[in-house]
Amino acid sequence: MGNLLVMDRRLIARGAERTSTMRFVLWLVPWVALLALGIYAAGLCLYYGLNQTHMDNRFAFGMWIFLDLGMIAMGAGAFFTGFLVYILKQEDLKPILNSAVVVGLICYSGAMAVLMVDVGQPLRAWFTFWHPNTHSMLTEVTFCISCYLLVLILEYVPVLLQNRQLRKVPSFLVFEHQLHKLVPVLAAVGAFLSFFHQGSLGGLYGVLRGRPFAFRQGFAIWPSTFFLFILSAIAVGPSFLMLVTAAVETFAGRRLVGANVFRKLGFISGVLLGAYVAAKAIDTLVWLNITSRAVGFTPGDFYAYKPFGSALMFLEIVPLGLIPAFLLTLPVTARKRGWLLCGAALACSGVLLNRFVLTVQTLALPTLAFDEFLQYTPSWQEVVTFAGVIAYGVILYSLSYRYLPLFGQTKGADKNVSVG
Amino acid sequence: MSARYGFVIDLDRCTGCGACMVACAAENNVPPANPRATPRTGLTPILVRKVSNGMEGAAHREAFIPIACMHCGNETPCVRVCPQQAVEVDKETGIVVQMPQRCLGCRYCMTACPYHARYFNWWDPAWPAGMERSLNPGVAVRMRGVVEKCNMCSARLHSAKEKAAAAGRKEIDPADYIPACAEACPTGAILFGNLADKNDPVASASHSSDAFRLLARIGTEPKVYYKSTEDWVKALAERDSPQPTEAQHG
Amino acid sequence: MKVSRRDLLIGGAGAIAGLVLSPVPWKLLGDSSIWTQNFPWIPQPARGPVETKYSACTLCEAGCGIRLRMAAKCPVGITGVRSHPVSQGALCALAFAAHQLNWHPRRLREVRHAGHAASWAEAQAAFRKACAEGPIAIIDGRPGRAASSAFEAFTRNHHGSYQVVLSAESQALSPYARWSGVSVASLGYDMENARTIVSFGAPLLDGWGTPGRFTRLWSVRAAGAADPQLRLIQIEPSLSRTAARAWRWIPVREASEAALAAGLARVLLEEHMVNAKGPMPQLSLAEAAAATGLSTEAIHDLAHTMLENRPVVVIAAGDNPAIAALNVLLGTVGAPGGIVRKRGDVPVQIAAGSLPSSLRAVLVDSTVPWEFSIPTDAEVFRFAAWDGGGNKAGWLLPAPGFLEELTDVPTPPTFSRETYAVALNLVAPSTEVQSAAQFLLKINPTLPVVKKVIQARCEEIFRGRKGTVYGEHAVAVTKIDSAQHLEEQLRQGAVWVGDAPSSGKLQCDLKEWPAENRLARTINWATAWVPPVFPALGTKLYQESNLRELPAGRQG
């Protein structure tokens, strides 16, 4: 025990103020338990097959895909912040960069993990690389996400090597130093990849001409959802970072980044969200009046079935789109931390709702004239598996926060912040 | 010359007996249901669905619509979305072929198919002890976790080709190749043939004024046609119930 | 040498890097994917020489012609035979998976006595004892077979009674048998010449009689046509498959078929639409209308429609004299397109149910439907290939399964001509089984042997010089050189069909309108299907889809 205390103490950066080992362990225990449960549930699905879930031939996608899409949208903060800092030289966002990388890493690796459980033959995952069908949006997604995950890992390495014990190994320290110099390259690549796969995730549904609820006209090879997803992802990424940071600040009991960072993130998020909502509104009108009518589907076919009423669409566009956009940009509200966070939360839920609708409602709605509207509720295995991923995220973030310099590049800075 | 195999299914003749479903399963080594399987998790490469005109009393009418893979000829949704080319349209025959040994089980194709004609192997294929001896040697059993669907009994096409090759013929004898469902239908409601061949009965049947295709306006060019003399049945072709006259084009 | 943390970290990193760069993980990846294609627990179809055999389906009395794909001496596929004169290439949905039945989990694999395992020797001893002690009865589900003659012989020798369970189709014909004194087995419907068929709830398009015969006829002459050559009028409370496809569907109240028949009779007689003068039913038209829930006009119209294009024949779902009487009024009994009498004659049989009260033992053949309840408390010897569950029988005796025994297939009821076919034991019995005939033969070696009876029947047909043998080609019996040759053809799956029915020789004179109103036996899509179990692939119909429901008393 004493030994553990010493170890823990030695891993924490010199001068950094962290909660006591005891409290940290107590904090981790429930999450570790949840993670263990999740691994068990996932094991069931892998061993007995997907009959453990409540998905079926109509609901071929379920809760997992929906939450994966959500997670990846939330993780967009990582590439976007990197893009802002290294490409657009927004140096004042540097303090949250490391945190953003960790959040991104968690979201993407978590999503990948769930996908591996979600497919029927995980051992064949690499077929997608070996026999790629370049027409498929899913191929684009697979390629980009796995590459970007690699990038995220490479971006995480320098942060990891800044751990107090690791930096004692000269070769690691020098490597960190050298890699750090090249991070802008990675940031650029990451931005490129994310841009495409965020889009392709939207394209995933936009290309389904067999599902008029999801099918959209587009530009070149990309349906409109391609661009909507990119826009919504980069809009909501910063918001999610704000929420995460705020949460960490609450737990740490002190401010980790300056208010200016929040305001800036909020503003970027808000402006992009506004653009997204506008684009989405136009897209919806075109789709309802031209695209879907052309193939004999009326709005009634989409919004006649409860709970998927038109109220849901309104909710997505106005209360969870327009309003947060204003909350995040208007100086009146943006100056108040509370409003800012509230806006961020609304924005995130709005994009989550969008992913939900596209995944679940698309499949629930009838296509053939004599189809029935179907319901689906996930099985406990599905829920617990995903809860496990959340737990994994919390654990990884907590460890990173405790032992790595996530906020502020220098301990000095960290100290200053913690004092001030 | 390349064929365009397809079906013309006469709904007036379909009594919904289900012979096509069982014959298909037996021919293609589709496993019997797992005890926990339901109509939503079953494996029915051809599925006969009951439809009604929604009227009450004596005006109430019912019909049966066999649904199999439509072997879409244009923008084939499943082929376009499959990330690893586990589905492809055979140039020679127009058959949309599913390759289970290539399938990852991502089920993206199932979300893409508007006809719900694709099925996922939710369970390991299992037969009662000894029954595996009754399996069709021409067809490989699919493993758990992959998607399958109607392949127009490719195994039969294959043996027909072999027969033709053995006889030194280039073209197969149409009599040698008929899918199990069409062969099994007791009323001859399921007509199979080469839509590209003007002399083939299906070609003319597909052009009859009673012929229509499901969701034709989506533009996927299904190669399964339906026939009915009843307007309420024709109206099932599209969601917004067009007039029977509109039902053919698209 | 001291290993520092640094060494460990670097060593670890190096090891991982090395492993990733080595071919090992990639090879494993490749192998794993191959492995997923053939998990050890995925059954592999048996390889072996594929051959085609022809035979007759023995699972119900229809005796449809089947073509079997055999691999490694084991049927792997069943299809109909186009050239078969009765089934015409059609089969019921279940027949396509019939070859799986022999491995059905409910297959009887051992002799069971009062729920416990026993031996054939014990069963025989018990039956011998029973025969010695008192009268016995043998119940046959499919009369006219070679085995049936063995049953009759045995009962003759042992003062037992030979009983028969008639199918719903045969029961529907029994009123005419009662009135004309001609046996049910020699009656049939001449549908091919009918132009209007009025079905009182008979599932004509859902496995009635022989699946192929009427469905083919209907699909050629009726389906989809606004004014078809063959008009099918379905009178049924609910919209059955037949009703859904019929030319007209007339919904009536439950069990009011007889009332409607009476109502129709009144219209026909009162308006002198038929030559017959009577008898007049007691029921008035108004009463009939009230009973059926139809308007008097509707009944009126129906009567007219029935006569619009003749010949018209009325078909009941079961033994329902009132409906049969309608045919008598219409004069379609013995007329072309009506109820006809086949050539030759088969001794009159009594239907079971009237079993003598004092019986020592009852032997039930495997052809008797499982749901048939034996109205006796005697010791029961029940032959069956599959256990339908809930069995009260003292003795449960494993009979041969699908195509596991040599048997002959006599004329299916409802067919208008005599037929005869043979089903070989193409499949080696998978368990220790015995047919009832074999069982009895062990007790009384003097009984006729199935093989011999079949030979005799073939010679009889050969000597009769009538009819045609439908095999690869249709060959008139007169063209066949020997009885052996004819038998050989039948053994290879050919079927003999007698000449066209001789109309006329059928006299039913009704003194009075049949008062008793027997309920039509409720018929579902699997009534004809004798095994108490369904093939495994039946799940496609009732579990993996909502197409049908598993009928009560059947096992999946």
Add this chain to the structure above:
Amino acid sequence: MFPWVDGFHWSPGHIIFLSVFFTVVLIILTTFAWAIWRTASDFRTHRATETCWRLNFAELPEAERRCRHELAGRLPHRVCNNAFDCRHCSKYAEFAVLPSKTVAGNAGVNFSDNLLYHRGHTWVRPEDNGTLTIGLDDFAHHLIGHPDSVYLPAKGSEIESNGIAWRMTKNGHEIGVRAPIDGTVVSTGGAKDAWYLKIRPRKPADLRHLLRGPEVPGWLAGEVDRLQLQFSGPDAPPCMADGGTLLPDLMDVMPAADWDTVLAATFLEG
């Protein structure tokens, strides 16, 4: 994936897609490889230790980066941004000539005017035979007292200035002592003798960067203050009052203190 793998098409879309993919992968891997190669070359050219030191130096709080001229009182306030290496400091000469004010009182930490001090609490004594003797200073002695174990480099091995010269342990704490200067180890002493290493410098040693004369008391006073600051606090053990003197073997006297932080600060751990 490749022309010889099933599913490869010579269609523009396919080619473009794959080439983009391969480019991206190439960039990522190159970046990684490049970083590794640079690291390796740093070690080859003996720049690694320097780099490490500079990175760690950058991590030091300002209070611990005060310029020697401030310590000597030549300047009011100046923070070193040269990793304490005055040999490359452009301003060194310019400030060195300014008059210095000696700080009074040294809290019982002894030092000698003929020793040259390194910020890592080592001293260097040039010998007549051209070798340099290296030892721990009195401040370090007060903290550690007698170390539990000492791991000295082997004779003939190289040490690089600001690299770890030798390691010691005390009460389970590991201590890496930074080398004040580079050279080859000619003989090793230990805790029992007053010195730890004798080294022969590569080239005629340039010792300008080491503290001397008036700078030393100033520096030590600062260190003592820091120590005091670190000991003060809610759960701090009883420690010297103002004007008191530093006890010997502090680590044994007050085992409860946060020695991890103290030692890290004392021996300039990043």
